[in-house]
Amino acid sequence: MKFTKMHGAGNDYVYIDCFTESLPEPPETLARVLSHHRFGIGSDGLILVEPSERADARMRIFNADGSHAEMCGNGIRCVARFIYDQARNTHPSRIQIESDIGVHQLEIETSDNERLLRVSADMGAPVFDPRKIPADFGASGPIVNHPIVFADTKLLVTVLSIGNPHCVVFVPEASDRLVKQLGPTIENAPRFPNRTNVEFVEILSRQRLRQRTWERGSGETLACGTGASAACVAGVLTKRCKRHVSVELLGGTLDVTWSEENNRVRLTGDAVEVFRGDWPVA
Numbered sequence: 001m002k003f004t005k006m007h008g009a010g011n012d013y014v015y016i017d018c019f020t021e022s023l024p025e026p027p028e029t030l031a032r033v034l035s036h037h038r039f040g041i042g043s044d045g046l047i048l049v050e051p052s053e054r055a056d057a058r059m060r061i062f063n064a065d066g067s068h069a070e071m072c073g074n075g076i077r078c079v080a081r082f083i084y085d086q087a088r089n090t091h092p093s094r095i096q097i098e099s100d101i102g103v104h105q106l107e108i109e110t111s112d113n114e115r116l117l118r119v120s121a122d123m124g125a126p127v128f129d130p131r132k133i134p135a136d137f138g139a140s141g142p143i144v145n146h147p148i149v150f151a152d153t154k155l156l157v158t159v160l161s162i163g164n165p166h167c168v169v170f171v172p173e174a175s176d177r178l179v180k181q182l183g184p185t186i187e188n189a190p191r192f193p194n195r196t197n198v199e200f201v202e203i204l205s206r207q208r209l210r211q212r213t214w215e216r217g218s219g220e221t222l223a224c225g226t227g228a229s230a231a232c233v234a235g236v237l238t239k240r241c242k243r244h245v246s247v248e249l250l251g252g253t254l255d256v257t258w259s260e261e262n263n264r265v266r267l268t269g270d271a272v273e274v275f276r277g278d279w280p281v282a
Contacts, residue, residue, distance in 0.1 A: 010251015073225015
């Protein structure tokens with residue numbers, strides 16, 4: 001089975017071209033096998049690139065633990081890169097990718113010699129209704145700067161969905177203790193029926209954030225595109241940052257804009273092919 005390993009800002013996935021390849025086992029199982037850093041290829045998860053009747057391609061995302069994810073900001077940029085490299089796009093610089101939450105418009109940025117530089121993705125509008133995130137904080141309205149205690153630590157959290165659930169925590173320093181101890185505690189808290197992604201965010205300036213992410217189903221990753229989007233939105237809601245920010249992550253920098261005109265979030269960053277290979281099928 002042929003595969004391609006790609007990353008956006010270090011957030012790496014194994015991509016299977018389901019236009020031409022058949023899966024040897026259920027994707028939930030395959031994701032756990034391929035993502036293993038000792039006995040597999042090693043990645044944050046598995047993304048299937050499938051035919052779509054509504055777009056240039058459809059993506060399905062599975063975390064490293066085999067659980068399903070609704071959306072991935074770094075992953076969708078890499079799918080656009082994959083389709084672009086395969087010349088399957090119907091427009092030279094715009095690509096449409098279908099995810100579980102709808103069809104996304106992506107734009108390819110190239111140099112003068114047509115070398116791909118960055119990909120910009122429409123992430124849609126943020127969702128604040130706790131029932132749709134889902135999150136149970138005993139309120140029907142937006143959860144913004146909400147005081148809460150996790151593992152005897154008092155926090156102010158902002159909770160929203162960018163196609164998948166996020167709990168954003170602004171901190172003076174995103175330390176290992178916060179990320180590796182509180183990250184899994186918050187991810188699996190009963191308040192989040194479907195679990196949640198967790199962002200620990202430092203404010204460097206009104207236009208620059210630094211973020212570490214504990215991803216639902218994968219643990220800490222080098223980057224999270226939906227998480228960077230959520231951090232920008234949460235920063236605007238709490239008056240900590242402007243609507244256009246650069247988000248520094250362990251694996252690189254992503255640019256995020258939350259439009260005041262149409263309420264949609266746009267995420268821009270790299271999309272890099274690491275290598276291709278053949279996975280043995282018994």
